[in-house]
Amino acid sequence: MNRAANLQSLLENSGFYELESRVLKIADGLGITALGMDSFLENLSGGQRAKVILAKLLLEEPNVLLLDEPTNFLDKEHVTWLTDYLKTYEGTFLVISHDFDFLDKITTCVCDIEFCTIKKYSGNISKFIELKGLRRESYIREFEAQKKEIKKFEDYISKNKARAATASMAKSRQKQLDKIDRLPPPELVPKPNFRFNALHISAQRSLSAKDLEIGYDYPLLSKLNFKIESGQKTVITGFNGIGKSTLLKTLIKQIPAISGKFKFADNIKVAYFEQDLNWDNPTLTPIQVVSDAYPKLSQSQLRRYLAQCGLKAKSMLQSVDTLSGGEQAKVKICILMLTPANFLILDEPTNHLDADAKEVLRKELIKWTGSLILVSHESSFYEDWADAIINIEG
Structure with missing residues (x-):
């Protein structure tokens, strides 16, 4: 009994x-219950599995939580739920996000990687951006001042090291120059310049769909009709998970429609x-990937287009699977830019x-x-220019 x-x-x-x-609370918050709690993981999409993994981590309540782009596969209401959850989280969390x-x-603080160092800023992201701008200006001034100082030393040494009368002074200046802790040059991240023609x-009319049913073994949605x-x-x-990506893949004929029809002009x-x-x-470099898509382009043209999309020179020579998600997305956008088109279909490009x-x-x-057909969970990205919004939840 004891x-x-x-x-x-x-x-x-x-x-x-x-x-x-607790399980149901977190599953509801992240939109997992709508997928079916008894569903097998092998039948879920990559984004849906990411939700399950995130829910599992939150339920474990670790002292330190590491989150790499946790909002990428979340809808707006689920991002709001995760935001509220993290604001009251008792442990420490480290987040990488573009949201x-x-x-x-x-x-409450931001760790910024720049100039070969990690700098910690107190406050939220808005405060960080303000302080980072001031620090960047200060660093560039400091770097330029040091560059001028080094140039003076080098000029003096170059002029005086060969003359016997001034050789000792030149040697002394060389020692001073060697002791200078040189600042790494400020590396400016190339800003992309996407251009679609x-x-x-x-x-x-570009596209019409009538009684279109999409899915794999069974329809994911009721029949769709739109123009x-x-x-x-x-x-x-x-x-x-409702079927947005499945709809797009059906429209490009990557997967067949279950029934109904659609027609492009x-x-x-x-x-x-x-x-x-x-x-x-995935072992190919971005240059090779774009070259495979457009073999008539020269090496200089390939480099120019990739640079236009914001890719650094060294990243162009790495295999694509070693690049960051943002760099890989820019390679995809580069191919998109070069593709002659009058109808863009974009699935979560941001x-x-x-x-x-x-x-x-x-x-x-x-x-x-x-x-244009765009699927995006970021309303702030499209709300001021979209002509029409189709909500397929209904």
């Missing part, structure tokens, strides 16, 4: 009887951006992009004169 009482006390103190409600609004609400569209006029920019929304040329960072051969690249892409899509 042993049973001790075990009962242990269960109560460890929160055993609240475990199921400015999310970071601004949860951060739309082909002319002669038809009035997209030429030059219309349409955003497709709905919670993750005769002169429509489609260019597609897939959100998953998959490569036919997932891995930094704030600068995201803003450049937003402005370029505003200028785009062709038709």
